[in-house]
Amino acid sequence: MADQYFAEQPTAPSSPVPARLDVAGLSLTVTTDSGVFSRGRLDTGTRVLLEHAPEPETGGDLLDLGCGWGPIALWLATVRRRSTVWAVDVNARALDLVRAxxxxxxxRNVRACRPDEVPEDVVFAGMWSNPPIRAGKAALHELLLSWLPRVGGPSYLVVAKNLGSDSLARWLGDQGYRVARVSSNAGFRVLEVRSGVEE
Structure with missing residues:
Protein backbone atom coordinates (compact mmCIF):
# COMPACT_ATOMS: atom_id res chain seq x y z
CA MET A 1 0.00 0.00 0.00
CA ALA A 2 1.30 3.45 -0.86
CA ASP A 3 2.44 5.64 1.99
CA GLN A 4 -0.45 7.78 3.24
CA TYR A 5 -0.10 11.38 4.37
CA PHE A 6 -2.15 10.54 7.48
CA ALA A 7 0.41 7.94 8.65
CA GLU A 8 2.11 8.81 11.94
CA GLN A 9 5.57 8.07 10.59
CA PRO A 10 5.77 8.37 6.78
CA THR A 11 7.84 5.63 5.19
CA ALA A 12 8.68 7.69 2.10
CA PRO A 13 12.22 9.07 2.32
CA SER A 14 12.29 12.73 3.28
CA SER A 15 12.75 14.95 0.22
CA PRO A 16 12.06 18.58 1.16
CA VAL A 17 11.09 21.05 -1.56
CA PRO A 18 10.15 24.71 -1.31
CA ALA A 19 6.75 26.04 -2.27
CA ARG A 20 5.07 29.41 -2.47
CA LEU A 21 2.09 30.17 -0.29
CA ASP A 22 0.38 33.07 -2.04
CA VAL A 23 -3.25 33.15 -0.95
CA ALA A 24 -5.75 35.36 0.87
CA GLY A 25 -3.23 38.14 1.47
CA LEU A 26 -0.49 35.78 2.62
CA SER A 27 2.79 35.54 0.71
CA LEU A 28 5.40 33.16 2.09
CA THR A 29 8.04 30.71 0.95
CA VAL A 30 7.54 27.45 2.80
CA THR A 31 9.07 23.99 2.96
CA THR A 32 7.07 20.88 2.04
CA ASP A 33 8.12 17.23 1.96
CA SER A 34 7.23 13.76 0.75
CA GLY A 35 4.90 11.77 2.98
CA VAL A 36 2.96 14.96 3.75
CA PHE A 37 -0.19 16.07 1.97
CA SER A 38 0.30 18.33 -1.06
CA ARG A 39 4.09 18.31 -1.44
CA GLY A 40 5.45 21.24 -3.41
CA ARG A 41 2.24 23.26 -3.73
CA LEU A 42 -0.87 24.60 -2.09
CA ASP A 43 -3.67 22.18 -2.89
CA THR A 44 -6.88 23.44 -4.50
CA GLY A 45 -9.15 22.56 -1.60
CA THR A 46 -7.12 24.49 0.96
CA ARG A 47 -6.88 27.44 -1.44
CA VAL A 48 -10.67 27.47 -1.79
CA LEU A 49 -11.04 27.36 2.00
CA LEU A 50 -8.62 30.24 2.62
CA GLU A 51 -10.10 32.37 -0.15
CA HIS A 52 -13.75 31.84 0.80
CA ALA A 53 -13.99 31.17 4.53
CA PRO A 54 -14.16 34.25 6.75
CA GLU A 55 -11.36 35.27 9.07
CA PRO A 56 -11.78 34.42 12.75
CA GLU A 57 -14.52 36.48 14.39
CA THR A 58 -12.59 36.80 17.64
CA GLY A 59 -9.25 36.02 19.18
CA GLY A 60 -8.62 33.09 21.48
CA ASP A 61 -7.47 29.60 20.61
CA LEU A 62 -7.91 28.59 16.96
CA LEU A 63 -7.66 25.11 15.46
CA ASP A 64 -6.24 23.79 12.19
CA LEU A 65 -7.23 20.13 12.27
CA GLY A 66 -5.15 17.92 9.95
CA CYS A 67 -2.66 20.73 9.38
CA GLY A 68 -0.24 19.07 6.94
CA TRP A 69 2.70 21.38 6.32
CA GLY A 70 0.68 24.27 7.72
CA PRO A 71 -0.97 26.61 5.18
CA ILE A 72 -4.15 27.08 7.22
CA ALA A 73 -2.28 27.50 10.51
CA LEU A 74 0.11 30.02 8.96
CA TRP A 75 -2.83 32.04 7.62
CA LEU A 76 -4.68 31.97 10.94
CA ALA A 77 -1.53 32.95 12.83
CA THR A 78 -0.98 35.87 10.47
CA VAL A 79 -4.51 37.32 10.61
CA ARG A 80 -4.81 36.77 14.39
CA ARG A 81 -1.33 37.29 15.79
CA ARG A 82 -2.57 37.47 19.38
CA SER A 83 -4.36 34.14 19.09
CA THR A 84 -2.82 30.76 19.78
CA VAL A 85 -3.17 28.60 16.69
CA TRP A 86 -3.15 24.87 17.32
CA ALA A 87 -1.87 22.98 14.27
CA VAL A 88 -2.90 19.39 14.90
CA ASP A 89 -1.86 16.32 12.90
CA VAL A 90 -0.86 12.70 13.50
CA ASN A 91 1.95 12.95 10.93
CA ALA A 92 5.22 13.72 12.75
CA ARG A 93 6.93 14.97 9.59
CA ALA A 94 4.06 17.38 8.94
CA LEU A 95 4.36 18.81 12.44
CA ASP A 96 8.10 19.39 11.97
CA LEU A 97 7.33 21.28 8.76
CA VAL A 98 4.73 23.46 10.48
CA ARG A 99 7.20 24.37 13.20
CA ALA A 100 9.89 25.22 10.64
CA ARG A 108 5.43 32.58 17.35
CA ASN A 109 1.75 31.90 18.01
CA VAL A 110 1.61 28.48 16.30
CA ARG A 111 1.65 25.31 18.38
CA ALA A 112 2.14 22.21 16.22
CA CYS A 113 1.24 19.03 18.06
CA ARG A 114 -0.33 15.60 17.98
CA PRO A 115 -4.01 15.33 18.98
CA ASP A 116 -3.19 13.89 22.40
CA GLU A 117 -0.86 16.83 23.14
CA VAL A 118 -3.69 19.39 23.12
CA PRO A 119 -4.79 20.05 26.72
CA GLU A 120 -8.29 18.77 27.34
CA ASP A 121 -9.44 22.10 28.79
CA VAL A 122 -8.70 24.09 25.62
CA VAL A 123 -11.89 25.39 23.98
CA PHE A 124 -11.41 26.72 20.46
CA ALA A 125 -12.97 29.93 19.20
CA GLY A 126 -13.06 28.44 15.70
CA MET A 127 -11.75 25.66 13.50
CA TRP A 128 -10.57 25.70 9.88
CA SER A 129 -9.82 22.34 8.28
CA ASN A 130 -9.23 20.45 5.08
CA PRO A 131 -10.03 17.14 6.77
CA PRO A 132 -8.47 13.81 5.72
CA ILE A 133 -11.40 12.50 3.66
CA ARG A 134 -9.33 9.67 2.21
CA ALA A 135 -8.77 8.25 5.69
CA GLY A 136 -12.27 6.79 5.27
CA LYS A 137 -15.76 7.76 6.37
CA ALA A 138 -15.59 6.02 9.76
CA ALA A 139 -12.26 7.66 10.67
CA LEU A 140 -13.48 11.05 9.45
CA HIS A 141 -16.69 10.84 11.46
CA GLU A 142 -14.77 9.82 14.59
CA LEU A 143 -12.35 12.71 14.08
CA LEU A 144 -15.09 15.31 13.70
CA LEU A 145 -17.12 14.00 16.63
CA SER A 146 -13.98 14.25 18.77
CA TRP A 147 -13.14 17.84 17.90
CA LEU A 148 -16.34 19.70 16.95
CA PRO A 149 -17.67 19.65 20.55
CA ARG A 150 -14.51 21.51 21.60
CA VAL A 151 -15.22 24.43 19.26
CA GLY A 152 -17.25 27.25 20.74
CA GLY A 153 -17.58 29.22 17.52
CA PRO A 154 -17.83 28.30 13.84
CA SER A 155 -15.94 25.52 12.11
CA TYR A 156 -15.11 25.72 8.41
CA LEU A 157 -14.50 22.52 6.46
CA VAL A 158 -13.56 22.19 2.80
CA VAL A 159 -14.62 18.98 1.08
CA ALA A 160 -14.60 17.98 -2.59
CA LYS A 161 -18.07 17.54 -4.04
CA ASN A 162 -17.08 14.21 -5.61
CA LEU A 163 -15.75 12.97 -2.25
CA GLY A 164 -19.03 13.43 -0.42
CA SER A 165 -19.34 17.03 0.74
CA ASP A 166 -23.13 16.97 0.53
CA SER A 167 -23.49 13.65 2.35
CA LEU A 168 -21.10 14.90 5.04
CA ALA A 169 -23.22 18.02 5.46
CA ARG A 170 -26.33 15.87 5.89
CA TRP A 171 -24.56 13.62 8.39
CA LEU A 172 -23.41 16.62 10.44
CA GLY A 173 -27.00 17.88 10.45
CA ASP A 174 -28.12 14.49 11.72
CA GLN A 175 -25.63 14.88 14.59
CA GLY A 176 -27.36 18.09 15.64
CA TYR A 177 -25.07 20.63 14.01
CA ARG A 178 -26.22 23.61 11.96
CA VAL A 179 -24.52 23.42 8.57
CA ALA A 180 -24.43 26.11 5.89
CA ARG A 181 -22.64 26.16 2.55
CA VAL A 182 -20.32 29.17 2.43
CA SER A 183 -18.95 28.56 -1.05
CA SER A 184 -18.90 26.16 -3.96
CA ASN A 185 -15.81 26.65 -6.08
CA ALA A 186 -13.45 24.54 -8.24
CA GLY A 187 -15.21 21.32 -7.30
CA PHE A 188 -15.08 22.00 -3.56
CA ARG A 189 -17.62 23.11 -1.00
CA VAL A 190 -16.81 25.17 2.08
CA LEU A 191 -19.14 24.23 4.93
CA GLU A 192 -19.76 26.30 8.03
CA VAL A 193 -20.59 24.09 11.01
CA ARG A 194 -21.98 25.42 14.27
CA SER A 195 -23.36 23.87 17.39
CA GLY A 196 -27.07 23.16 17.20
CA VAL A 197 -27.54 25.18 20.38
CA GLU A 198 -28.22 28.83 19.59
CA GLU A 199 -25.41 31.02 20.89
Whole structure:
Protein backbone atom coordinates (compact mmCIF):
# COMPACT_ATOMS: atom_id res chain seq x y z
CA MET A 1 0.00 0.00 0.00
CA ALA A 2 1.30 3.45 -0.86
CA ASP A 3 2.44 5.64 1.99
CA GLN A 4 -0.45 7.78 3.24
CA TYR A 5 -0.10 11.38 4.37
CA PHE A 6 -2.15 10.54 7.48
CA ALA A 7 0.41 7.94 8.65
CA GLU A 8 2.11 8.81 11.94
CA GLN A 9 5.57 8.07 10.59
CA PRO A 10 5.77 8.37 6.78
CA THR A 11 7.84 5.63 5.19
CA ALA A 12 8.68 7.69 2.10
CA PRO A 13 12.22 9.07 2.32
CA SER A 14 12.29 12.73 3.28
CA SER A 15 12.75 14.95 0.22
CA PRO A 16 12.06 18.58 1.16
CA VAL A 17 11.09 21.05 -1.56
CA PRO A 18 10.15 24.71 -1.31
CA ALA A 19 6.75 26.04 -2.27
CA ARG A 20 5.07 29.41 -2.47
CA LEU A 21 2.09 30.17 -0.29
CA ASP A 22 0.38 33.07 -2.04
CA VAL A 23 -3.25 33.15 -0.95
CA ALA A 24 -5.75 35.36 0.87
CA GLY A 25 -3.23 38.14 1.47
CA LEU A 26 -0.49 35.78 2.62
CA SER A 27 2.79 35.54 0.71
CA LEU A 28 5.40 33.16 2.09
CA THR A 29 8.04 30.71 0.95
CA VAL A 30 7.54 27.45 2.80
CA THR A 31 9.07 23.99 2.96
CA THR A 32 7.07 20.88 2.04
CA ASP A 33 8.12 17.23 1.96
CA SER A 34 7.23 13.76 0.75
CA GLY A 35 4.90 11.77 2.98
CA VAL A 36 2.96 14.96 3.75
CA PHE A 37 -0.19 16.07 1.97
CA SER A 38 0.30 18.33 -1.06
CA ARG A 39 4.09 18.31 -1.44
CA GLY A 40 5.45 21.24 -3.41
CA ARG A 41 2.24 23.26 -3.73
CA LEU A 42 -0.87 24.60 -2.09
CA ASP A 43 -3.67 22.18 -2.89
CA THR A 44 -6.88 23.44 -4.50
CA GLY A 45 -9.15 22.56 -1.60
CA THR A 46 -7.12 24.49 0.96
CA ARG A 47 -6.88 27.44 -1.44
CA VAL A 48 -10.67 27.47 -1.79
CA LEU A 49 -11.04 27.36 2.00
CA LEU A 50 -8.62 30.24 2.62
CA GLU A 51 -10.10 32.37 -0.15
CA HIS A 52 -13.75 31.84 0.80
CA ALA A 53 -13.99 31.17 4.53
CA PRO A 54 -14.16 34.25 6.75
CA GLU A 55 -11.36 35.27 9.07
CA PRO A 56 -11.78 34.42 12.75
CA GLU A 57 -14.52 36.48 14.39
CA THR A 58 -12.59 36.80 17.64
CA GLY A 59 -9.25 36.02 19.18
CA GLY A 60 -8.62 33.09 21.48
CA ASP A 61 -7.47 29.60 20.61
CA LEU A 62 -7.91 28.59 16.96
CA LEU A 63 -7.66 25.11 15.46
CA ASP A 64 -6.24 23.79 12.19
CA LEU A 65 -7.23 20.13 12.27
CA GLY A 66 -5.15 17.92 9.95
CA CYS A 67 -2.66 20.73 9.38
CA GLY A 68 -0.24 19.07 6.94
CA TRP A 69 2.70 21.38 6.32
CA GLY A 70 0.68 24.27 7.72
CA PRO A 71 -0.97 26.61 5.18
CA ILE A 72 -4.15 27.08 7.22
CA ALA A 73 -2.28 27.50 10.51
CA LEU A 74 0.11 30.02 8.96
CA TRP A 75 -2.83 32.04 7.62
CA LEU A 76 -4.68 31.97 10.94
CA ALA A 77 -1.53 32.95 12.83
CA THR A 78 -0.98 35.87 10.47
CA VAL A 79 -4.51 37.32 10.61
CA ARG A 80 -4.81 36.77 14.39
CA ARG A 81 -1.33 37.29 15.79
CA ARG A 82 -2.57 37.47 19.38
CA SER A 83 -4.36 34.14 19.09
CA THR A 84 -2.82 30.76 19.78
CA VAL A 85 -3.17 28.60 16.69
CA TRP A 86 -3.15 24.87 17.32
CA ALA A 87 -1.87 22.98 14.27
CA VAL A 88 -2.90 19.39 14.90
CA ASP A 89 -1.86 16.32 12.90
CA VAL A 90 -0.86 12.70 13.50
CA ASN A 91 1.95 12.95 10.93
CA ALA A 92 5.22 13.72 12.75
CA ARG A 93 6.93 14.97 9.59
CA ALA A 94 4.06 17.38 8.94
CA LEU A 95 4.36 18.81 12.44
CA ASP A 96 8.10 19.39 11.97
CA LEU A 97 7.33 21.28 8.76
CA VAL A 98 4.73 23.46 10.48
CA ARG A 99 7.20 24.37 13.20
CA ALA A 100 9.89 25.22 10.64
CA UNK A 101 7.51 27.19 8.41
CA UNK A 102 6.09 29.16 11.33
CA UNK A 103 9.57 29.96 12.62
CA UNK A 104 10.72 31.08 9.16
CA UNK A 105 7.69 33.39 8.94
CA UNK A 106 8.30 34.82 12.42
CA UNK A 107 4.99 33.45 13.69
CA ARG A 108 5.43 32.58 17.35
CA ASN A 109 1.75 31.90 18.01
CA VAL A 110 1.61 28.48 16.30
CA ARG A 111 1.65 25.31 18.38
CA ALA A 112 2.14 22.21 16.22
CA CYS A 113 1.24 19.03 18.06
CA ARG A 114 -0.33 15.60 17.98
CA PRO A 115 -4.01 15.33 18.98
CA ASP A 116 -3.19 13.89 22.40
CA GLU A 117 -0.86 16.83 23.14
CA VAL A 118 -3.69 19.39 23.12
CA PRO A 119 -4.79 20.05 26.72
CA GLU A 120 -8.29 18.77 27.34
CA ASP A 121 -9.44 22.10 28.79
CA VAL A 122 -8.70 24.09 25.62
CA VAL A 123 -11.89 25.39 23.98
CA PHE A 124 -11.41 26.72 20.46
CA ALA A 125 -12.97 29.93 19.20
CA GLY A 126 -13.06 28.44 15.70
CA MET A 127 -11.75 25.66 13.50
CA TRP A 128 -10.57 25.70 9.88
CA SER A 129 -9.82 22.34 8.28
CA ASN A 130 -9.23 20.45 5.08
CA PRO A 131 -10.03 17.14 6.77
CA PRO A 132 -8.47 13.81 5.72
CA ILE A 133 -11.40 12.50 3.66
CA ARG A 134 -9.33 9.67 2.21
CA ALA A 135 -8.77 8.25 5.69
CA GLY A 136 -12.27 6.79 5.27
CA LYS A 137 -15.76 7.76 6.37
CA ALA A 138 -15.59 6.02 9.76
CA ALA A 139 -12.26 7.66 10.67
CA LEU A 140 -13.48 11.05 9.45
CA HIS A 141 -16.69 10.84 11.46
CA GLU A 142 -14.77 9.82 14.59
CA LEU A 143 -12.35 12.71 14.08
CA LEU A 144 -15.09 15.31 13.70
CA LEU A 145 -17.12 14.00 16.63
CA SER A 146 -13.98 14.25 18.77
CA TRP A 147 -13.14 17.84 17.90
CA LEU A 148 -16.34 19.70 16.95
CA PRO A 149 -17.67 19.65 20.55
CA ARG A 150 -14.51 21.51 21.60
CA VAL A 151 -15.22 24.43 19.26
CA GLY A 152 -17.25 27.25 20.74
CA GLY A 153 -17.58 29.22 17.52
CA PRO A 154 -17.83 28.30 13.84
CA SER A 155 -15.94 25.52 12.11
CA TYR A 156 -15.11 25.72 8.41
CA LEU A 157 -14.50 22.52 6.46
CA VAL A 158 -13.56 22.19 2.80
CA VAL A 159 -14.62 18.98 1.08
CA ALA A 160 -14.60 17.98 -2.59
CA LYS A 161 -18.07 17.54 -4.04
CA ASN A 162 -17.08 14.21 -5.61
CA LEU A 163 -15.75 12.97 -2.25
CA GLY A 164 -19.03 13.43 -0.42
CA SER A 165 -19.34 17.03 0.74
CA ASP A 166 -23.13 16.97 0.53
CA SER A 167 -23.49 13.65 2.35
CA LEU A 168 -21.10 14.90 5.04
CA ALA A 169 -23.22 18.02 5.46
CA ARG A 170 -26.33 15.87 5.89
CA TRP A 171 -24.56 13.62 8.39
CA LEU A 172 -23.41 16.62 10.44
CA GLY A 173 -27.00 17.88 10.45
CA ASP A 174 -28.12 14.49 11.72
CA GLN A 175 -25.63 14.88 14.59
CA GLY A 176 -27.36 18.09 15.64
CA TYR A 177 -25.07 20.63 14.01
CA ARG A 178 -26.22 23.61 11.96
CA VAL A 179 -24.52 23.42 8.57
CA ALA A 180 -24.43 26.11 5.89
CA ARG A 181 -22.64 26.16 2.55
CA VAL A 182 -20.32 29.17 2.43
CA SER A 183 -18.95 28.56 -1.05
CA SER A 184 -18.90 26.16 -3.96
CA ASN A 185 -15.81 26.65 -6.08
CA ALA A 186 -13.45 24.54 -8.24
CA GLY A 187 -15.21 21.32 -7.30
CA PHE A 188 -15.08 22.00 -3.56
CA ARG A 189 -17.62 23.11 -1.00
CA VAL A 190 -16.81 25.17 2.08
CA LEU A 191 -19.14 24.23 4.93
CA GLU A 192 -19.76 26.30 8.03
CA VAL A 193 -20.59 24.09 11.01
CA ARG A 194 -21.98 25.42 14.27
CA SER A 195 -23.36 23.87 17.39
CA GLY A 196 -27.07 23.16 17.20
CA VAL A 197 -27.54 25.18 20.38
CA GLU A 198 -28.22 28.83 19.59
CA GLU A 199 -25.41 31.02 20.89
Missing amino acids: NAAAAGL
